[in-house]
Every structure is written in structure tokens, then in C-alpha cells.
Amino acid sequence: MSAAIMPACVACGWQGRPRRIWCPRCGGAAWADAPLPEATVVATTQVRRHVGGVVDPPEVVCLVTTDDGATFIARCDDAVPPKPKDRVSLAFDSGLVAHALPKSSRARAGAKRKVGP
Ligand SMILES: [Zn+2]
Numbered sequence: 001m002s003a004a005i006m007p008a009c010v011a012c013g014w015q016g017r018p019r020r021i022w023c024p025r026c027g028g029a030a031w032a033d034a035p036l037p038e039a040t041v042v043a044t045t046q047v048r049r050h051v052g053g054v055v056d057p058p059e060v061v062c063l064v065t066t067d068d069g070a071t072f073i074a075r076c077d078d079a080v081p082p083k084p085k086d087r088v089s090l091a092f093d094s095g096l097v098a099h100a101l102p103k104s105s106r107a108r109a110g111a112k113r114k115v116g117p
Helices: none
Strands: 005-009 031-035 039-050 053-066 071-076 087-092 096-100
Touching: 039 071, 053 087, 071 087
Parallel strands: 071 096
Antiparallel strands: 005 031, 039 053, 039 087, 053 071, 087 096
């Protein structure tokens, strides 16, 4: 497994594949490889079948949006797959893989919990 590296626009930081001639956000033409930022899970689903066969055991895939706004579909290999709104890091391991990040202390304490009177 390796860090998820994607071409990034040197001028504005937009990332995506395939590598473009011009940046779709700012029109820049200079590119450098950079690690993908962390992401938030938008939705998850289980893949039980694909063209040509059954997926056994079922594979969990998730739609994620990175902190800079790019959207990807990633495989979720963790024993406990992430849920929508969970934070994940992205890596490459025979495709893009999302790994759940530890929840912040605020989230563990229950972000919606009312504190005080
Ligand atoms: Zn750009």
C-alpha cells in the first residue's frame, strides 16, 4: 500500500486523473504529484456482483469527497467499514482504498451533546 498520489495543479492545488494539459479550475499548465488530502464519506454500498461473477465476500465501496472538493469511489477494506460523514485517509493498493481515521475527541464525546445548562 502506498500513499494516494495524484497530479496537482501547482497554481491552485486542484487534483484529478488523468493528468490534464490545463487545470479545469484555473487554467494552469504546471503539474506536480502530491498526496491526496483526507476525505469525508458521502455514501457506502456493498458490491455483491459484478460483470462476470459474484463477489464473495461482498466488497464495501464508498463515495468520498476530499477536503479540496474532488470526488472519488474507493474500496473500504477495514474490518468495520466507514459510515457516511466519517473521515478517511486515501491510499493506493490495487486501486483507491479508504481507511477510517480515528475520531476526534469531540466526536467521541458526542458532538451534538449539549454542554451546560
Ligand atoms: Zn489550477
